[in-house]
Amino acid sequence: MQHRFLLGTRKGLFVVERTVHGWRSLPPHFPGLQIPAVLTDPRDGAWYAVVHHGHFGTKLHRSADSGRTWTEIASPAFPPKPADAPDIRCPMRGVTIPWSVELAWCLEAGGDDQTGRLWCGTVPGGLFKSDDHGDSWSLVTGLWNRPERAKWFGGGYDYPGIHSILVDPRDPTRLGVGVSCGGYWVSEDDGATWANRSDGMRAAYLPPDQADDPDTQDPHRISRCLAEPDVLWCQHHNGIFRSTDDGLSWKAVPPPEPSGFGFAVAAHPIDPETALFAPAEADVCRIPKAGRFVLTRTRDGGKGFETLTRGLPLDEAYDLVYRHGIDTDATGNRVAVGSTSGGVWVSEDGGDGWMPLPVRFPPVLTVRFV
Amino acid sequence: MWGTGIQPLMVTVHVTHHLRREGFEGPWQVAPGSLRQVLDALFRSEPRLRSYVVDDQGRIRKHVAVFLDGQALTDREHQQVAVPGGSEVHLLQALSGG
Numbered sequence: 001m002q003h004r005f006l007l008g009t010r011k012g013l014f015v016v017e018r019t020v021h022g023w024r025s026l027p028p029h030f031p032g033l034q035i036p037a038v039l040t041d042p043r044d045g046a047w048y049a050v051v052h053h054g055h056f057g058t059k060l061h062r063s064a065d066s067g068r069t070w071t072e073i074a075s076p077a078f079p080p081k082p083a084d085a086p087d088i089r090c091p092m093r094g095v096t097i098p099w100s101v102e103l104a105w106c107l108e109a110g111g112d113d114q115t116g117r118l119w120c121g122t123v124p125g126g127l128f129k130s131d132d133h134g135d136s137w138s139l140v141t142g143l144w145n146r147p148e149r150a151k152w153f154g155g156g157y158d159y160p161g162i163h164s165i166l167v168d169p170r171d172p173t174r175l176g177v178g179v180s181c182g183g184y185w186v187s188e189d190d191g192a193t194w195a196n197r198s199d200g201m202r203a204a205y206l207p208p209d210q211a212d213d214p215d216t217q218d219p220h221r222i223s224r225c226l227a228e229p230d231v232l233w234c235q236h237h238n239g240i241f242r243s244t245d246d247g248l249s250w251k252a253v254p255p256p257e258p259s260g261f262g263f264a265v266a267a268h269p270i271d272p273e274t275a276l277f278a279p280a281e282a283d284v285c286r287i288p289k290a291g292r293f294v295l296t297r298t299r300d301g302g303k304g305f306e307t308l309t310r311g312l313p314l315d316e317a318y319d320l321v322y323r324h325g326i327d328t329d330a331t332g333n334r335v336a337v338g339s340t341s342g343g344v345w346v347s348e349d350g351g352d353g354w355m356p357l358p359v360r361f362p363p364v365l366t367v368r369f370v
Numbered sequence: 371m372w373g374t375g376i377q378p379l380m381v382t383v384h385v386t387h388h389l390r391r392e393g394f395e396g397p398w399q400v401a402p403g404s405l406r407q408v409l410d411a412l413f414r415s416e417p418r419l420r421s422y423v424v425d426d427q428g429r430i431r432k433h434v435a436v437f438l439d440g441q442a443l444t445d446r447e448h449q450q451v452a453v454p455g456g457s458e459v460h461l462l463q464a465l466s467g468g
Contacts, residue, residue, distance in 0.1 A: 055463040056389070056422040072392075072418065097440035100425045301439040 002329035004370040005336050006047070007344065008035030011362035013049050015067060015370075016336070016344070023346050025359050029067055029171040039107040039118070040370045043153075043222050044293065047370075048118070048134060058104045060120075060134055066370075076101050076137040082263070091216075092153040097124050106324070108165040111172025119175070121162025122312065125152055127177055129191060140191045143177070148196065151215040155180035155237065156323070163323050164222040167288035168229050176232075176247055178222040182248050183214045184234070197243075200250030204238045205283075221323040223267035231272035235265040235323075237283060242302050244272075256296045256305030258289040266326040266335065268350075273301040276308075276328075276351055278321035280339060286320055293317035295337065297351050311354030312345060319343045324366035338364025379455025381408050385419070386462045394419055405436070406449035408459065422460055435464040 007014040012028030013035040034052040041048065047063040049070070061070040073207055077172035081099040088097045103123040110117025118130040118135065127140040143149075152160035164178030176197070183198035198214035206216060218237035225231040234241040239260040240253040253260070259279040268274035276297045281289040288294065295308040313319075319339030328335045328350075335347040337354075342361035345354040380399040400411040406428075413420040424432050425456070430446040439461040443451055453459060 053422070055431065056392075057425065057431055059421070075421060075426075077421075081427065098428050100429075 001331050001348075002369045005329075006038045006040065006049075006366075006368045006370060007338055007361065007364055008038045008049070008366035008368075009325075009338075009342070009362040009364050010034055012327065013038065013067075014361065016346075016357065023355065023357055025344075025357060025361075029070065030061075034060035034365070036103060036365050037107045037120075038366055038368050039109060040368060041109045041118075043109060043112060043115070044133075044231075046133065046293055048107055050107065052103060056123075057116055058101060058122075060104065060107075062134055069229070073134040074130075076104060076122055076126070076139075078126060078139055088150050090153045091151055095158075097152075097159055100124075101126065102159060103161070105157075105161050105163050106165055108167055110167060113171075115170055119165045119167070121165050121177060123154075123157045124159035124261070125149060125162060125179060125182065127162055127165075127191070136187070141183060142187070142192050143194045146185075146194060148215040149182070149304050151213070152179060152182035153201050153216070155218045156220075164219070166222060166224045166232070168224075169226055170195070170229055178219045178234070181216055181218040181237075183217040184219055184222060185233075186247055197247035198250065199248070200243075200252070201234070201236055201241055202238060202252065220263045221265050223265045225267045225272040226269045228272040231267070233265045233267045233275040235262050235277055237261075240265070240277065240302065242275075250251060251302075253298070253302035255297070257307055258292070258294065261286075262321065263323045264321045264326040264337075266328050268327060268332040270332050271299070274299045274350075275302075276326055276335060278326060280320055287318045288320075291316050291318060293319045293339070293343070295351060295354075308351050308354070310352065311347075311356070313356075317341075317343070322365055324368075325364055327367045327369050329369045334369065336367045336369070338367045340364065378402075381453050381457055381459060383408065383412050383459045383461065385460075388423060389419075389423060392418075392422065395427070402453055402455040402457070404449060405438070405443065405445075405451050405453050405459075408453045416452055423426065433464045433466055435462045436460070437462065 003018040012031045037050040039048040051059045106121040108119045116133045120128040128137040147225045166176040168174035176186045196214040198217045201217040219234045222234045230246045232243040241250040262279045264278045266276045280286045296305045319341045326337045338344045340363040345358040384397045
């Protein structure tokens with residue numbers, strides 16, 4: 001089991017460790033700065049942090065010594081916009097989608113045999129690739145130049161964004177990305193060409209005749225079962241969906257109690273039937289239903305759900321969990337969840353029971369086991 | 371004919387103290403020119419500063435303010451305003467948000 005996790009918050013990066021006295025957090029790295037994404041690279045142990053300055057843009061930092069020292073490295077950057085590249089306007093609001101990195105929103109490592117390979121998903125929807133541990137980045141033009149991108153729009157931020165990158169552990173040249181709002185896109189040739197795989201998802205925020213359009217789906221977060229990589233779980237804006245064929249088809253899961261709305265999902269890394277969710281009441285009311293913060297878990301592929309409450313606040317808790325706010329360790333036994341109210345809870349038994357951290361954290365943006 | 375020892379007037383560029391923690395102190399002396407030329411000269415000596423002041427398309431970041439001798443500049447994209455020798459440029463945060 002893993003004994004440490006990182007908390008990227010609105011105001012710094014915290015390391016949380018399991019000690020003989022329980023889980024304890026250390027003083028933050030990058031205090032006061034927004035940390036929307038972190039990565040701990042299983043191949044070489046390097047840590048990466050996206051550091052977002054409100055005024056000065058998104059930067060990336062890398063540490064080779066578990067956070068003792070950090071080095072600022074290159075940030076993803078769009079190449080100069082070609083003169084003949086058309087301006088794309090948001091189909092919902094008419095504003096021009098920027099040709100510029102607004103935010104680095106997620107980071108993932110490539111395959112074991114892809115030394116130095118990293119992927120970075122950004123707002124406004126550009127996917128970037130590095131083959132030198134983040135010293136340089138290049139835009140994945142095969143996705144950025146897809147004509148369907150003109151149908152994407154913002155969800156969570158003002159512009160479209162890539163929040164989930166799912167590298168296939170069987171073959172890292174196969175990968176998928178989740179776009180809010182643009183659906184689930186898959187490449188089988190290391191990012192050269194892309195196809196949308198969102199069949200079965202449904203959007204209730206569009207006119208009914210457009211509800212099935214794959215290019216305007218809002219998968220809030222997509223998570224893969226690493227032991228059975230064809231199994232994907234999606235917490236969508238309009239409910240929970242599951243795929244057992246690597247996204248070729250998606251099936252809606254009957255909504256659990258208290259709600260099927262939420263942002264985060266964590267697939268169990270070993271058991272393809274198990275996944276965890278953090279529900280909010282509805283998209284028009286993004287707080288826990290009746291002020292009762294609970295998590296939900298299915299262990300039968302989504303046919304039924306348990307409402308997890310043991311160790312969570314009894315009432316009067318308005319914690320909301322963002323997209324990257326749940327993570328499990330490699331066993332699936334240890335689970336950590338962090339909220340925008342700064343609440344953090346850890347489970348050591350796959351979610352049966354939870355222990356709160358005795359800290360009032362800044363709003364939590366991302367949780368990741370080391 | 372200028373006498374020997376007389377230097378052409380330089381531009382002085384200051385940055386907000388918010389960037390000190392990132393390792394940028396200033397002020398710096400750079401040759402006059404257009405604002406873009408002044409900034410490019412600054413970024414040649416402080417290459418890491420570039421991405422803090424301008425975005426990946428070379429525009430002044432939307433939450434950064436540039437003052438030339440006390441006047442806020444508005445040409446964020448082309449930066450063609452003339453910055454004469456002896457002037458003072460301040461690169462500041464444009465207050466917004468929280």
